[in-house]
Amino acid sequence: xxxxxxxxxxxxxxxxxxxxxxxxxxxxxxxxxxxxxxxxxxxxxxxxxxxxxxxxxxxxxxxxxxxxxxxxxxxxxxxxxxxxxxxxxxxxxxxxxxxxxxxxxxxxxxxxxxxxxxxxxxxxxxxxxxxxxxxxxxxxxxxxxxxxxxxxxxxxxxxxxxxxxxxxxxxxxxxxxxxxxxxxxxxxxxxxxxxxxxxxxxxxxxxxxxxxxxxxxxxxxxxxxxxxxxxxxxxxxxxxxxxxxxxxxxxxxxxxxxxxxxxxxxxxxxxxxxxxxxxxxxxxxxxxxxxxxxxxxxxxxxxxxxxxxxxxxxxxxxxxxxxxxxxxxxxxxxxxxxxxxxxxxxxxxxxxxxxxxxxxxxxxxxxxxxxxxxxxxxxxxxxxxxxxxxxxxxxxxxxxxxxxxxxxxxxxxxxxxxxxxxxxxxxxxxxxxxxxxxxxxxxxxxxxxxxxxxxxxx
Amino acid sequence: xxxxxxxxxxxxxxxxxxxxxxxxxxxxxxxxxxxxxxxxxxxxxxxxxxxxxxxxxxxxxxxxxxxxxxxxxxxxxxxxxxxxxxxxxxxxxxxxxxxxxxxxxxxxxxxxxxxxxxxxxxxxxxxxxxxxxxxxxxxxxxxxxxxxxxxxxxxxxxxxxxxxxxxxxxxxxxxxxxxxxxxxxxxxxxxxxxxxxxxxxxxxxxxxxxxxxxxxxxxxxxxxxxxxxxxxxxxxxxxxxxxxxxxxxxxxxxxxxxxxxxxxxxxxxxxxxxxxxxxxxxxxxxxxxxxxxxx
Numbered sequence: 102x103x104x105x106x107x108x109x110x111x112x113x114x115x116x117x118x119x120x121x122x123x124x125x126x127x128x129x130x131x132x133x134x135x136x137x138x139x140x141x142x143x144x145x146x147x148x149x150x151x152x153x154x155x156x157x158x159x160x161x162x163x164x165x166x167x168x169x170x171x172x173x174x175x176x177x178x179x180x181x182x183x184x185x186x187x188x189x190x191x192x193x194x195x196x197x198x199x200x201x202x203x204x205x206x207x208x209x210x211x212x213x214x215x216x217x218x219x220x221x222x223x224x225x226x227x228x229x230x231x232x233x234x235x236x237x238x239x240x241x242x243x244x245x246x247x248x249x250x251x252x253x254x255x256x257x258x259x260x261x262x263x264x265x266x267x268x269x270x271x272x273x274x275x276x277x278x279x280x281x282x283x284x285x286x287x288x289x290x291x292x293x294x295x296x297x298x299x300x301x302x303x304x305x306x307x308x309x310x311x312x313x314x315x316x317x318x319x320x321x322x323x324x325x326x327x328x329x330x331x332x333x334x335x336x337x338x339x340x341x342x343x344x345x346x347x348x349x350x351x352x353x354x355x356x357x358x359x360x361x362x363x364x365x366x367x368x369x370x371x372x373x374x375x376x377x378x379x380x381x382x383x384x385x386x387x388x389x390x391x392x393x394x395x396x397x398x399x400x401x402x403x404x405x406x407x408x409x410x411x412x413x414x415x416x417x418x419x420x421x422x423x424x425x426x427x428x429x430x431x432x433x434x435x436x437x438x439x440x441x442x443x444x445x446x447x448x449x450x451x452x453x454x455x456x457x458x459x460x461x462x463x464x465x466x467x468x469x470x471x472x473x474x475x476x477x478x479x480x481x482x483x484x485x486x487x488x489x490x491x492x493x494x495x496x497x498x499x500x501x502x503x504x505x506x507x508x509x510x511x512x513x514x515x516x517x518x519x520x521x522x523x524x525x526x527x528x529x530x531x532x533x534x535x536x537x538x539x540x541x542x543x544x545x546x547x548x549x550x551x552x553x554x555x556x557x558x559x
Numbered sequence: 560x561x562x563x564x565x566x567x568x569x570x571x572x573x574x575x576x577x578x579x580x581x582x583x584x585x586x587x588x589x590x591x592x593x594x595x596x597x598x599x600x601x602x603x604x605x606x607x608x609x610x611x612x613x614x615x616x617x618x619x620x621x622x623x624x625x626x627x628x629x630x631x632x633x634x635x636x637x638x639x640x641x642x643x644x645x646x647x648x649x650x651x652x653x654x655x656x657x658x659x660x661x662x663x664x665x666x667x668x669x670x671x672x673x674x675x676x677x678x679x680x681x682x683x684x685x686x687x688x689x690x691x692x693x694x695x696x697x698x699x700x701x702x703x704x705x706x707x708x709x710x711x712x713x714x715x716x717x718x719x720x721x722x723x724x725x726x727x728x729x730x731x732x733x734x735x736x737x738x739x740x741x742x743x744x745x746x747x748x749x750x751x752x753x754x755x756x757x758x759x760x761x762x763x764x765x766x767x768x769x770x771x772x773x774x775x776x777x778x779x780x781x782x783x784x785x786x787x788x789x790x791x792x793x794x795x796x797x798x799x800x801x802x803x804x805x806x807x808x809x810x811x812x813x814x815x816x817x818x819x820x821x822x823x824x825x826x827x828x829x830x831x832x833x834x835x836x837x838x839x840x841x842x843x844x845x846x847x848x849x850x851x852x853x854x
Contacts, residue, residue, distance in 0.1 A: 207820050213611055214826060234823055238610030327715060328803050379694055379714045519609075523822045533804040537715050548628075555627060556822055 155198045155208070158223045158446045163192045165453055168200045168208075169226035173404070175275065175439065178471050179224075182460035185467050193456075195224075202228050202439075206235070213239045223447040224457070226275065229263035229438045230521050236266040237519035243271040244443040249454045251462045259514035260479040264440045271442055273457045277477040278399035278438030279509035280335045280421045283406050284322075286497070287415045288394040292317040296417040299395075301432055304336075304365050307422040311374035314394055323369065324393040326384050327377040328533040330525050332397055335421060335436050336362035340428035341513035344524035344553075349516075351524060351553040354546045357427040363532065363542055365424070370536045377536065397421050399436035400477055400505045407495045414494075418501045420508055433511040438479070477505050484510075520557055527552040604830035609823050620831035630832065632806050633814040636721070636796075640810070641789045644725045649781055652733045656740035657770055662749070671741070675734040682731075686798035689727045690714075717807035720800050724808055727795055732788075736781045743777035744770070779851040783844050790840050811836055 156166045165183075169175040176197050183195040200208070205225055212220050221242070227235065236243060247270045253261050256274045264272025284296055292314040299310065311322040325332055337343065342358035345351060353359055369375035376393055378384050387393050388402075389409040396402060406416055420432040441461060443453045460467050461480070468476075468483035478484060484506040492498040530552070531545035568576070607616030624630050659670055677685070692698045693713040700710035713719045747769070755765045771778070793812040796802055802809030802817075809817075811832065818829040 203821075210820055210824050214824070216611075238612070238823060328805065377715070379712075380690065382691075383694060383696070520823055526822070530805040537804050538717070552629065555629075556825075 155200055155220070156196050156222060157220045158444065158448055159196070160448055162449065162452070163190075164194055164196055165224055165447075165449075165456060166196045166198070166222035167224045167226075168198050168205050168222045170199060170201050170205070172199060174401075174476060175226055178275070178467075178476055179226075181470055182456070182464070182467050185464055186456050186460055189459075198222065202226070202231075206231055209235060209239065209242055213242060218242065218444065218446040221444040221446040223449075223453050224441055224443055226439050227264075227272065227442055229260070229278070229440055230517060230525075232264045232272060232440060232442075233266065233517045233521060234519040236264070236271050240266070240271075242442075242444055244445055244447065244450050244454070246270045246273065246443065246454060249458070251454070251458045255462070255481050256479050257481070257510055257512070259435065259512050260438065260440075260509075262514050263438075263517060264442070272440030273442075273461050274438075274440045274479045275461055275476075276401070276438050277479045277505070277509050278401065278435045279477070279505050279512060280339070280397060280434040280436055281400045281402070281418050281505060281508065282395060282397045282421050283388075283402065284395040284417050284419070285320075285391065285412075285415055286417050288314065288318050288320055288391075296419055299422075300419040302422050303425050303430070304422045305425070308365065308369060308372065308374065311369065312372055315372070315374050318394060320392065320394045321374050321376040322393065322395050323375040324384060324387040324396055325375060325377055326381060327379055327537070328529045330529045330532060331436050333359075333362045333366055333528060333532065334525060335397065335434040336365065336424050338513060338515050339421065339431050339434035340424055341431075341515055342428050343515040343517070344528065345516045345518045345520070347516060349518050349520075351520070351550060351557060353524065353528065353553065354543070354550040358424070359528065360542065360546065361424055361427050363528075363535065363546065366532065367535045367542065399438065400508075401437055403501070410495075414497050416496055417499065418496055418504060429513070431511065431513055433508050433513070435509075435512045472502055477502065477509065479509065481510075520553060523556045524549075524553050600830045601834060603827055604834050606827040607825075608827065609825055613827060616827065620828045621835075623828060624831060624835060629806055629809075629814060630811075633809050633811045636808055637790060637792065637810045639721060640725060640728065640792060641786060644728050645782065645785045645789060647725075648729050648733050649736060649778070649785065651729065652736035652781070653740055653770075653774070653778070655733065656737045656744060657766060659737070659741060660744045671738075675738055677731050677733075678735040680731070682794035683798050685731055686727065686795050689723065689730075690799050693723050714800055715804060717804060720804060720808045724795050724799055727799060728789075728792075732785070736785065739777050739781050740774060743774045747773050775851065779847065782851070783847055786843050786847065787840050790836055790843075 155168065158166055167179050169179060171177075176199060179195055179197055183193065187193040205227070208220070209225075212218050218241070247268070251270070251273060253270060260274045260277070261270070264270060264274065282299065284299060286296055289295060289299070292310075294310060294314070299307065302310075307322075314320065314322050323332070337358050340358050342356065344353055344356065344359065366375065370377060376387060378387055385405055388396050388405055389412075391412075396406070403418070406412075421434060423430040423432045441457055443450055443457070447453050463480075465483055465486050468478040468480065469486050469488040471478070472488050483489070484503075489502045489506055490500055491502065493501050527549035528546075531549040534540040534545045534548070535542055603613075604620055605615060605617060606613040607619050608614055655674060658664070659667055659674075664670075694700075695710065695712055699713070703710050711719060713723050751769055752765055755769060760768065791812050792810040793816065796808060796810040796813040797816070800808040802813055806814075815829045815832050815836075818825050818832070
C-alpha cells in the first residue's frame with residue numbers, strides 16, 4: 102500500500118513542477134512521462150542559455166544593454182542611434198540582445214514575480230499595446246521619464262498616450278503603426294478601379310467594390326489570420342472607440358463600434374471578399390503570392406509587401422476605409438508600434454535617458470537613416486525632412502512615407518488599459534465563433550464581455 | 560567507544576543507517592526541488608490579485624474555477640484528448656510491439672528504430688511541422704486533392720483541429736510506449752507461446768491469454784504515464800493550434816500558461832488551477848492502480 106502511495110505521489114510530481122513554476126512554465130505536455138521530463142529539461146536548458154545570453158545591465162559607464170527583437174528594424178535602429186550618439190560621446194556603445202517581444206514580456210513578468218530585477222537590461226523595447234499592462238501591474242520596472250528633458254510635445258499625442266500612466270511618462274516613442282491599405286493596382290484595374298476609388302471611402306462602399314473585385318478577378322480583397330483581431334481593432338480605433346470605457350470597464354457587447362466592426366468583418370468573410378488563413382506564414386504568403394488583391398495593417402506591413410521585388414510598380418498605398426454611423430468616423434487608425442523604456446535596474450539612468458533623448462527624441466539624422474527600413478518616426482520634426490518626401494519606386498513613385506506620416510498625425514487616440522490584450526483575445530475568440538461556427542454576433546460578443554469581466558474580476 | 564569486537568550497532572541497524580545515508584541526497588533534492596515548490600504553489604493558490612499586488616484570498620481562486628467557462632472548456636478538451644488518444648495509442652503500441660516481437664521478422668531493428676524515432680524529435684518542432692502539413696495548402700490537403708477529394712480546413716473547425724492534435728500525439732508517442740511493451744515482452748518466455756501453439760491456440764488467443772495478462776504491469780505503467788502526460792498537454796496546444804479556433808483545442812496547461820504569462824498575470828489563479836490538475840492526476844492514477852493491479 103505504501104508503495105502505491107509513493108507511486109501516486111511520483112506520478113503527480115510532474116504536475117506540481119508545473120504548479121511550482123508559478124503555474125505553468127513551459128511544462129511541456131506529452132503522453133509519456135519520462136521522455137517528457139527530459140524534453141522539458143531540454144527546453145529549459147535552452148531557455149537558460151538564452152537567459153545567459155540576454156545581457157543584463159552593466160556597471161560599465163559607457164555601455165548600455167538593450168533588449169529588442171528585429172535585426173532589420175529596431176536592432177538596426179538602436180545600433181544606428183548608438184553610432185550617432187558616440188560621435189559626441191567618446192567610447193559609448195550599446196550591447197543588444199535579440200529577444201522576441203513576448204519573451205521580453207515573459208522575462209519582465211518572471212523577474213518581477215521573483216522580486217529580482219538584476220536580470221533586466223538598461224533599456225528595452227515594448228509593444229505599445231502591452232505598455233499599459235506592465236506600467237499598471239509592474240510600475241517598479243520602469244524609470245519615470247517625466248521632466249527628464251524629453252520633449253513629448255514633439256511626438257504625436259496618441260503615440261505618447263500608450264506609454265503614459267497617471268500623467269507619468271514611462272517610454273520614449275519609437276516606431277509608428279499607422280494603418281495603411283495596400284492594393285494590387287493591376288488587379289484593381291481588371292475590376293475597373295484605380296486606387297483613388299479606394300481612397301477616403303466608407304466600409305459600405307469598400308464592401309461593394311470588394312464584391313466586384315472578387316467577381317472580376319476571383320481574388321478576395323483582404324486577408325487576415327483567422328481569430329486575429331488586427332482589422333477589427335483598427336476599425337474600432339478609427340472612430341476613436343475602444344473596448345474599454347474611460348473608467349476602465351470592459352465595453353464590448355454594448356459597444357456599437359465593436360458590433361459594427363464585427364458585422365463588417367463577418368459579412369466580408371461570408372461574401373468571400375476577406376480570406377481567413379491559419380497562421381502568419383500563410384498570411385504573408387497570401388499577400389506575396391497574389392492570393393489577395395490587398396491588405397490593411399500597420400505601416401510596418403510595407404516591409405512584407407515590398408519583399409516581393411518582382412511586384413514592384415503593382416502596389417499602391419492609401420488610407421483605410423472609414424466606419425460610418427458610430428462615433429467620429431475617420432480613415433485613420435493604428436496597429437502596432439513600440440516605445441523604448443529604461444528599467445529601474447539601470448545603474449546610470451542619466452546616460453540612458455540622455456541617449457534616448459538625443460537620438461530617438463532629437464536626431465533627424467537617425468530617422469532619415471531609418472526610413473529605408475520602413476521605420477516611420479512618430480517624432481514630428483523628422484517628418485519635415487526631405488527624405489520623407491522621396492518617391493518610392495516600388496509604389497509607382499508615390500511619396501508613401503510622407504503619406505503615412507500624414508496618416509499618423511490624423512490617427513485618433515483611444516483608451517488601451519492594462520487589460521487590452523485580454524479584450525483583444527476575447528474578441529478574437531468571438532470572431533472565430535462567428536465566422537467559423539456560425540454563432541450569432543450578440544451571443545459571441547456577450548461571451549467575450551463575460552470572459553473579460555471574469556479576467557478583470559480576478 | 561566501540562572496540563573491534565564490540566558492536567555499537569547491530570548489523571541490521573548498520574545496514575539501515577547505510578541505506579538512509581544513501582537515500583538522504585536524493586530525498587533532500589526531492590524535498591527541495593519538488594515538495595518545497597509544491598507547498599509554495601499551494602500557498603500562492605490562496606492569493607488573489609494581478610501581477611505582484613497579491614493579497615490573501617483563501618479559497619477564492621478555487622471558487623473562481625467553478626465559475627470559469629474557459630476552464631470548463633479546457634477541461635473538456637483535455638479529457639477529450641485523454642479518452643480518445645490514450646486507448647488508441649496504447650492499443651496501437653501493443654499491436655506494433657507484439658508484431659515486432661515475432662522471432663521470424665526480418666529487419667526488426669530498422670522497424671523498431673523507425674517507430675521509435677518520432678520520440679527523438681523536439682515537441683515544438685514536430686508540432687510546427689504538423690501545423691504546416693495540415694495547413695490549408697499544406698501537404699495533407701495536396702494529397703487529398705490528388706485523390707480528387709475536397710481539401711479540409713483542418714484548423715477552422717473545432718473537431719478537425721482536435722483530430723489533428725490527436726493524430727500528432729499518436730504519431731509522437733506510440734513508439735515511445737511500444738518500447739516499454741517490447742521490453743515487457745522480452746521477459747515472457749518464448750516457450751510459453753510454443754506450448755500454447757502446440758495446444759492449438761491461435762495467435763489471437765495467445766495474444767489475449769498470454770501476452771496481455773503477463774504485460775499487465777507494463778500496461779498499467781504506460782496508462783498512468785500517458786494519462787499524466789495528456790493531462791499536462793501543452794506544446795501541441797500552443798504550437799500546433801494555439802488553442803484555436805477560439806479556445807476549442809486549448810488544454811488546461813495552456814490555459815494556465817496564458818493566465819500567467821499572456822493575459823494580465825494572475826499567478827494565484829494559475830497556481831490554483833495547477834493544484835486541481837495535480838489532484839486529478841493523482842485520483843486517476845489511484846483509480847487505474849486499483850483497477851489494474853490485483854496484487
